[in-house]
Ligand SMILES: CCCCC/C=C\C/C=C\C/C=C\CC/C=C/C(=O)SCCNC(=O)CCNC(=O)[C@H](O)C(C)(C)COP(=O)(O)OP(=O)(O)OC[C@H]1O[C@@H](n2cnc3c(N)ncnc32)[C@H](O)[C@@H]1OP(=O)(O)O
């Protein structure tokens with residue numbers, strides 16, 4: 001029935017102020033108000049409908065995305081939206097698009113600008129003259145990855161050879177494997193690209209540098225001479241990431257002016273002299289740090305959407321246990337359902353807070369860079385790489401778990417979960433494969449351990465290594481379940497585990513004559529040590545959040561429950577680490593699990609309100625199972641009839657393929 005709130009009873013159970021929790025989730029009252037206003041604007045505008053997205057063929061799907069992008073752009077101008085509002089618009093339209101890159105480019109919001117801004121900042125500081133970056137009437141993309149190389153950036157093959165006769169670079173793709181492959185927005189839309197290529201002057205290879213290159217005519221949109229471009233083909237899932245034109249690009253001796261090299265770490269002079277600036281070469285990679293921190297911030301949005309759908313549906317869905325003709329049990333009341341769902345709910349909140357913290361850390365680093373202080377770059381690289389890996393893996397796995405938590409109906413596109421998964425899962429790969437990134441964290445950890453004896457004190461997220469002597473010896477010495485709720489106890493457990501795993505790896509590596517050989521041999525252990533370090537960061541940032549003044553009846557208490565669930569769930573899942581490193585006994589691990597179960601029971605009455613606090617519209621959720629009013633069955637039934645297959649009772653192909661078979665069967669039966 002329309003207008004009835006099937007989840008009203010659930011909402012009455014809440015023991016906290018939901019409106020105040022909405023503000024905690026959004027980050028501030030202002031952020032909440034902007035999100036609330038823009039999400040409703042999108043939800044109420046039929047121009048942003050997503051209903052048929054999973055049923056459209058690729059060409060129509062892509063054209064529809066172009067239409068939405070143009071319409072969104074018009075709204076931004078007509079309504080004079082601020083950058084913050086435009087960014088929210090991008091988020092709530094909920095359709096990956098070339099426009100993402102376009103927005104960065106033209107309004108300082110989008111990907112390409114994220115990449116280019118640090119490079120340009122350095123360039124402005126190192127050379128005179130105007131900036132070559134196109135800021136108006138152009139679309140950009142980021143062309144780093146090649147068919148043959150993605151993770152190994154140093155292995156890229158595209159060349160940029162300087163010709164002092166003409167003061168130009170000659171850009172060339174020498175092999176098939178050097179074709180640029182994957183850049184979003186490249187295939188059909190971008191007019192320009194930031195292209196990573198090997199810089200060659202006077203026959204000498206200076207390694208990878210970045211160049212801005214025009215790809216298509218601004219008149220007829222055709223590729224410029226010497227340039228071959230196309231889309232790389234359909235990707236995983238219906239709708240999903242197929243709204244984006246990930247592309248292939250080849251250069252055949254294309255000439256560009258010298259000032260289109262982004263001279264952040266080095267410069268080529270008019271006479272072809274290569275000059276290396278007095279800045280770390282890693283500055284070239286810092287733009288990746290920028291996008292990785294955004295991906296961390298976005299993880300909580302994707303996970304919370306899936307959790308919102310699975311939680312609401314788990315309260316609507318009933319199975320077994322009917323007594324005397326009464327209702328069956330809500331599946332959310334099964335302890336197994338709670339032990340799979342509630343840690344994901346807790347993770348969504350945990351990722352929200354660690355994302356906020358990472359943004360602050362990144363802002364601090366960019367300010368330092370402007371003052372030519374490069375000291376914190378390694379830490380922010382390790383944090384963004386590690387947290388990008390942790391949050392995207394957990395989110396992709398979490399979305400899939402939410403699909404399973406919704407049983408069969410979760411497999412329908414109308415649940416919203418298959419498409420959400422298909423859109424989200426490449427986050428485990430783009431902006432750095434998650435294992436490759438954890439290995440970067442491991443390198444940072446091994447370096448830290450090796451420097452412990454020196455005068456260089458570990459600071460920031462690695463400060464806990466400064467008390468290594470204590471962490472290597474301490475033992476957990478409390479026995480009661482409620483002791484596991486003390487933040488200091490949880491923190492020490494995670495610190496001791498992370499420190500001990502890192503030290504064990506360092507000791508094992510030292511047994512090899514060649515440390516690189518040791519690192520390669522122990523890579524799997526190193527990845528686990530890196531993960532333990534990253535989990536410690538997430539737990540510690542959640543605990544830090546709880547130390548803030550959090551207004552609203554019962555809000556802080558709910559967050560304490562969520563924090564406890566996040567930490568104790570991890571402890572339960574990685575029990576082997578905690579036991580193996582000798583910090584806790586098996587009895588203490590079992591007591592921790594007892595506490596975890598108690599926390600699930602505390603969370604249960606608040607579950608629906610905790611997902612309401614995300615303040616998602618039904619449009620954004622895009623899920624019949626996750627509807628705010630819980631009116632699931634009539635809407636599922638209704639949606640089925642909208643499938644193109646149901647347009648006629650007799651399907652296309654009946655006369656060619658089914659009827660002859662039926663006839664044959666009839667004949668055979670007659671013969672018998
Ligand atoms: C469209 C989005 C809109 C805007 C954004 C909004 C939201 C985001 C949401 C979604 C995103 C949407 C789409 C995604 C689009 C995807 C884009 C891409 O995927 S672009 C391609 C990204 N490619 C990679 O990430 C490649 C991964 N590989 C690497 O990063 C490096 O090569 C690697 C593996 C880290 C290093 O290899 P190695 O050969 O060992 O390195 P070097 O020897 O050259 O250097 C090692 C030293 O450099 C330090 N380092 C490495 N990386 C960084 C860094 N990023 N920052 C700072 N420092 C770095 C490293 O620690 C070593 O230092 P030491 O020598 O040990 O001191």
Ligand SMILES: Cc1cc2nc3c(=O)[nH]c(=O)nc-3n(C[C@H](O)[C@H](O)[C@H](O)COP(=O)(O)OP(=O)(O)OC[C@H]3O[C@@H](n4cnc5c(N)ncnc54)[C@H](O)[C@@H]3O)c2cc1C
Nearest residue numbers: 142143144145149150151182183184426429430431432435
């Ligand atoms: C949807 C999507 C959008 C993208 N957008 C862009 C874009 O806009 N611009 C752009 O330039 N690129 C883009 N990419 C490319 C992306 O950045 C790369 O795919 C990514 O960096 C991974 O590199 P790869 O494909 O070479 O993987 P590989 O490195 O080939 O990975 C294959 C396997 O090898 C393993 N592996 C690799 N190296 C190591 C190692 N050293 N140690 C242990 N294991 C290893 C990996 O863990 C993985 O299991 C995009 C990719 C996708 C999927």
